[in-house]
Amino acid sequence: MVDPSRNHLRLLGQGGPTLVFGHGFGSDQAAWSRVAEAMASTHRVLLFDHVGFGRSDRLAHCDQRHSSLDGYAQDLLDILEDQDLGDVVYVGHSIGGVIGLLASLRAPRRFARLVLLNTSPHFIDEPGYRGGFQRRQIAELLARMDADYPATAAFLAPVAIGPDNPAHHIEAFGRGLHALDPLIATRFARLTFYVDCRARLAEVRHPCLVLQSTHDTFVPVDVGEYLHRQLRGSTLQLLENSGHCPHITHPQLIEQALRASLEPREAAALRA
Template identity: 40%
Template sequence: MNIQQRNNVQVQGAGPATMVFAHGFGCDQNMWRFVARHFSQRYRVVTFDHVGSGNSDLSAYQPSKYAELAGYADDVLEIAAATAQGPTWFVGHSVSAMIGMLADLKSPGTFAAHMMIGPSPCYINDGDYIGGFTREDVESLLDTLESNYLGWASSMAPAIMGVPERPELGEELSASFCRTDPEIAKQFAKTTFLSDSRKEVARLQTPTLIVQSSEDLIAPLAVGEYLQRTLPHGMLRVVANTGHCPHLSAPGPTCDAIEEFIDALPRR
């Protein structure tokens, strides 16, 4: 199957490096429009939709493959191989930050850097680890998704987005959730919220930026601090923002954090 069609791959801009942008659960590549537009002025920018999201080819969805984050990581490696020129930097939002990490570990050298926006290696609290949710919280969330996905999407999207003074962003996220096939969304939610990639974090040798909102319902600050402590080459930048999508609600500070990180990368 054609990768470009399968994942609705779009390429814009040109430059000495390639930035591959991967969206989170319930979203699509349009969520990157502010940040991608900024960096496409100087770099080759690749955006895409995970299979089952946005304008991807729904016929390519395989429940067995996408029951694990590794299935999405395999797609990322194929997209990078087909589109990248020069050093390749992976920019992943939320669960896609871990998808990019798994792709890197499977094929070391594919990515020269990672920019993780609101990442979380595990959403469930475990001993001293604070993921933001109890197991009961997650089970309740998944039960609600199973029984009333559209209702959950409409009510939760504004809370996830934050910035109540800009309700149009919450409405945009809600619409994005509602456009996703409910059955695929339910499985992606299970794959996301039950995932635990903490054992892999310490293995990632690639320079990594963690961009964390100061207030985030999905990935609390403690998660960003954990990643900074655990990643061998991690840098944490906290953006003054309420919500899980700073690339939409605070694109300027998010771009500034990425620019600072890029400037500090070793030059080849």
Template identity: 40%
Template sequence: MGLRNNVRMFGSGESAILFAHGYGCDQTMWRHVAPAFEHMHRVILFDHVGAGGSDLAAWNPAKYQSLHGYAEDVVEIGSSLGLRDAIFVGHSVSAMIGILAAKMAPGMFTKLVLVGPSPRYINDGEYFGGFEATEIDRLMALSEEDFRDWSIQVASLAIGNPERSELVEELAASFCRADPAIARHFAHVTFSSDNRRDLEAVPAKVLILQCSNDAIAPEVVGRYVQARIAGSDFVRLRATGHCPNLSAPEETISAIRAWLDSERAVNA
């Protein structure tokens, strides 16, 4: 698992906190956030198969045809490290991966921090996910025609801060470092996923971090997640866009730390 997912660990403390990156990214997207927790936690970073320094030979389209394949990897990482009562911090698509992993291995992750979660990106009847199916079809078609142009468009949409061109360039470059075939496959799996039923009976305490003006996972989606995960907490960040770990790391750190402190106080 260590080589397959390029697992890295640092820090100290009895509890472990695992950070999972979103689509098109790798563990470096947590570089401004994760170190803030190393004095009280064992910090674990990894790359989903197909991203960053992961073993590309381990990628299998059959296994990763749904988010469950990625969740199985998270559980295997946790098992190999002997994780119990750990904290899972998942950005974007990894928010749902974290929920699936918590259900696969109850007790492994008892606190979930979901950053910009969306159980379904496509509108469905009264459910508003943010995109029409035709919009996703056009996006996927563009990824086949011009992967670089597609990367720039999606990165711009995700960052949501037009004045932060350096962040758009960084995210687009991250997309382009990935194998295009694997990246397109993961994009299709991500945008076509429907994990609404998985929000029921989540065996963990949950914090939802919602950005302002998030075009990928709008606030109505975050509120939907909150309403369906019993006892979950919701924090609306001042940060705009979909990637507060890049655009507003200090606010992201403060929100996570405050919630963890409150949970410790409740359980003291």
């Protein structure tokens, strides 16, 4: 049995299918609060924090288990098994989307479909692939994080939220970054920015909705288009907004996209 405090589990709403929201680097389940609360009017919703983030049990962070994204994927599967959940719709932001993809490959029956918001399988430019960053830039960012985590957190917040968005979102995101354990945060940042799961995308069998911001410094549109090409049967929807976190800055856009994607399928299931 999983201790609910390990990942600070929260269940909202009722009905089906169950929506499970996974957050990305530097945030926690609170980033999904407005979208989740809106969706809870018609669906059951599960929110959780990755170990080391938000109100999770930081003592549950294990150097061995959490040295890879597969460890975080197993955390997610443990939660779904403990809650006896199957055929969930997993909605993951950024690296949270990758964690959902990895979990779906390990236990396909737990998932019905995946929604990937500004998710990147690889952040680094390679021959024939545009990830958005040069390897040198990622190395410099992580070295800067090691040397002065608070200053790096202050730098990342406006980049993540987008300078065109209200200052209170930048300030809130910055406070969240500053509240993290620097050691856990920098380890997770390395897993995030050096991720490369491109070779595994062909294994994904679940329907996927790729939600991609039109102006995202961390994940350019090219990446969303690449995901769409590699994930068979996926749907790509471009979101006209700036920043990496539209679920924070423009939650109504995400709610609308989710409802437009889910409701036709739910109606078809009822008719079947």
